[in-house]
Amino acid sequence: MIEASTEIVFNKRVAKNTFFMGFRSEPMVNVAKPGQFVMMRVRSSIDPLLRRPFSICGVNGDVLLILYRVVGQGTAILSEKRPGDLIRVLGPLGRGFAFPGKAVQPIMVAGGMGIAPLIFLSLTLARKDQHFLAGYGISAEVVPPDQLGIVGLSPAIATEDGSQGHHGRVTDLLESVLSNAKKIPSAIFTCGPLPMLQAVRRIALGKSIPCQVSLESTMACGVGACQGCAVRKAPRFDGAYAHVCQDGPVFDAEILDWEVM
Ligand SMILES: Cc1cc2nc3c(=O)[nH]c(=O)nc-3n(C[C@H](O)[C@H](O)[C@H](O)COP(=O)(O)OP(=O)(O)OC[C@H]3O[C@@H](n4cnc5c(N)ncnc54)[C@H](O)[C@@H]3O)c2cc1C
Numbered sequence: 001m002i003e004a005s006t007e008i009v010f011n012k013r014v015a016k017n018t019f020f021m022g023f024r025s026e027p028m029v030n031v032a033k034p035g036q037f038v039m040m041r042v043r044s045s046i047d048p049l050l051r052r053p054f055s056i057c058g059v060n061g062d063v064l065l066i067l068y069r070v071v072g073q074g075t076a077i078l079s080e081k082r083p084g085d086l087i088r089v090l091g092p093l094g095r096g097f098a099f100p101g102k103a104v105q106p107i108m109v110a111g112g113m114g115i116a117p118l119i120f121l122s123l124t125l126a127r128k129d130q131h132f133l134a135g136y137g138i139s140a141e142v143v144p145p146d147q148l149g150i151v152g153l154s155p156a157i158a159t160e161d162g163s164q165g166h167h168g169r170v171t172d173l174l175e176s177v178l179s180n181a182k183k184i185p186s187a188i189f190t191c192g193p194l195p196m197l198q199a200v201r202r203i204a205l206g207k208s209i210p211c212q213v214s215l216e217s218t219m220a221c222g223v224g225a226c227q228g229c230a231v232r233k234a235p236r237f238d239g240a241y242a243h244v245c246q247d248g249p250v251f252d253a254e255i256l257d258w259e260v261m
């Protein structure tokens with residue numbers, strides 16, 4: 001884990017309320033793994049006091065990339081940063097995705113900003129046979145890969161209002177992919193809002209497909225010190241608490257107690 005003052009290289013709007021930022025940190029780039037995250041101090045003053053967590057969306061040379069949506073005070077401050085500004089970053093943190101074997105077809109299922117860690121995973125795996133499914137509310141929220149400078153990644157899109165791609169939910173796309181790929185062993189990797197994760201996990205369980213979920217939770221420290229990010233493990237995995245920041249954010253879906261999430 002590294003804590004450093006890093007230089008922002010770019011910070012540009014790529015979709016409605018959505019920004020793509022790169023900051024320079026060769027030491028972090030050298031050790032970053034898909035599924036890990038960073039904690040960013042958005043302002044050097046004490047307000048806001050807490051760092052904000054963001055998934056690592058990728059790396060480019062010595063630049064580490066994040067993709068974020070403006071939802072409140074911290075992300076609004078972040079969106080105003082300019083190239084050359086300095087920002088304190090702690091990371092990479094947490095445990096990332098376990099990579100699938102060569103005979104297993106990876107299926108990424110993203111909801112909204114859940115696309116960020118799955119882009120890093122997808123680019124790292126660089127598998128021709130992978131599926132990348134991305135769900136959004138409306139077309140204005142859709143993040144086009146070319147806006148991120150990514151070539152060769154073309155997610156299947158679903159929007160809830162039907163303004164782009166499939167009219168409906170990303171889980172519809174997942175059902176369709178799975179029904180067309182009955183004989184191929186698959187593994188699902190998912191990140192997004194909790195109801196979507198629950199639905200994806202139900203589909204995976206119903207078809208006995210391994211599923212890794214990347215969870216979000218409110219995080220005060222990001223390093224296992226505050227207990228603020230505790231989630232319950234399933235009773236058959238001792239029912240104890242796990243920390244999203246240290247034991248996750250990526251978990252095997254079956255380890256978690258979905259009844260109390
Ligand atoms: C491991 C991890 C990885 C994340 N990766 C990304 C990412 O790649 N891109 C991205 O846009 N966001 C990501 N988030 C969520 C991001 O951290 C929050 O959106 C951000 O902290 C909100 O800060 P704020 O000060 O703007 O909002 P606040 O003023 O703190 O909150 C504004 C609103 O956002 C909600 N919110 C706050 N924190 C979270 C959270 N952790 N998850 C969901 N909703 C939250 C609040 O409930 C509130 O409604 C991640 C969170 C975690 C835990």
Ligand code: FES
Pocket residue numbers: 218219220221222223224225226227228229230243244245246
């Ligand atoms: S965020 Fe503090 S223990 Fe996880």
